[in-house]
Amino acid sequence: MVSIVIPTYNEEAFLPRLLASIKAQDFKDYEIIVADNDSADGTREAARRYGALVVDGGIPAVGRNRGADAARGEYILFLDADTVLPEGFISKVLARFEKEFIDICVPWIRPIDGTKPIYSTIYQFSNTFFKLMEAIQPQGLGVCILATKRIHRRIEGFSEKQRVSEDYDYINRAAQVGRFRVYTNVFVYHSVRRYKAEGVSTLVRKQFKGGFLYLVTGKPYDTEDYEFGTYSHYLLEERNGKRADPDSASVKKLLSSFSKQGIRLQSQMEKMKREKPKKPKRGDKARKREER
Numbered sequence: 001m002v003s004i005v006i007p008t009y010n011e012e013a014f015l016p017r018l019l020a021s022i023k024a025q026d027f028k029d030y031e032i033i034v035a036d037n038d039s040a041d042g043t044r045e046a047a048r049r050y051g052a053l054v055v056d057g058g059i060p061a062v063g064r065n066r067g068a069d070a071a072r073g074e075y076i077l078f079l080d081a082d083t084v085l086p087e088g089f090i091s092k093v094l095a096r097f098e099k100e101f102i103d104i105c106v107p108w109i110r111p112i113d114g115t116k117p118i119y120s121t122i123y124q125f126s127n128t129f130f131k132l133m134e135a136i137q138p139q140g141l142g143v144c145i146l147a148t149k150r151i152h153r154r155i156e157g158f159s160e161k162q163r164v165s166e167d168y169d170y171i172n173r174a175a176q177v178g179r180f181r182v183y184t185n186v187f188v189y190h191s192v193r194r195y196k197a198e199g200v201s202t203l204v205r206k207q208f209k210g211g212f213l214y215l216v217t218g219k220p221y222d223t224e225d226y227e228f229g230t231y232s233h234y235l236l237e238e239r240n241g242k243r244a245d246p247d248s249a250s251v252k253k254l255l256s257s258f259s260k261q262g263i264r265l266q267s268q269m270e271k272m273k274r275e276k277p278k279k280p281k282r283g284d285k286a287r288k289r290e291e292r
Helices: 015-023 042-048 061-069 091-100 117-132 148-152 166-177 193-199 200-217 230-239 248-256 257-274 283-292
Strands: 001-008 028-034 053-056 075-079 104-112 142-146 180-191
Touching: 001 015, 001 042, 001 061, 015 028, 015 042, 015 230, 028 042, 042 053, 053 061, 061 075, 061 166, 075 091, 091 104, 091 142, 104 117, 104 166, 117 180, 142 148, 142 166, 148 166, 166 180, 166 193, 193 200, 257 283
Parallel strands: 001 028, 001 075, 028 053, 104 180
Antiparallel strands: 075 142, 104 142
16 A cells, blocks of 8 residues: 655645545545644645545644654655545656565656746756755655655654755655655646746745755755745735735746646646657668668
8 A cells, every 4th residue: 555645734725636536546545634733724625525634733844754653554645735636646756666676756746837948947947956966865755755664764864953954855865765756757837836936036046055065065045034835825815905015926827727737737737748759660770781
């Protein structure tokens, strides 16, 4: 069994989309555990509608640990609420995970909720960097992490002292005692809402700062002013008419896109399929040898 753990805080707008993508998977031996940080919206109700077990959470590290404590599965799939799984994701990643006797892995990440080319460029750069660092300084994002319950317990879970970069710390400690991989042939979709709300240049500088610090010191970046659910707050306040500042335009644009997400996600998935390289025909290799 795979236990899917999702830490949440005011994720009513995004969580149902993730849960629907989980329900659509061909792999059915799973349970869903939502570790909620006392949301003020309909997050818990949305989780229960999809049959999820709801437990009390906290900041991401706390929520993931509490969700893992309630997990019954041999494997734990940690997901962020603004993630979407493509068809067949769990089957594909688990098959490779078991075949290669891996203890922890992260997949490739692709953007949704935005069409600007810069988003694809940023994610592609991050994916490539994580793959290059796989055997040198293991790291990745908490957007999607698959781990065995054994390795989770062995390293005593996520560090609850870390308000941010708890994912870097977790992967690094797990990789020291187990086998870690960055899988390039499987991927999940992830929302670009943070880039829209905070601004691409601002967020990229912040990420570069944290990545550089980790690269040089080996210690994950942390900050005292982090607030879990910041970007969900933007949405909640906008809906309640309590937010009227320079950021409101981008938040309105994000909100207006929700009704189109099904169509947009489907078109992106079809595009990915079309771009998938075709296998050469049997006669192709022979013709190439003759041409030489």
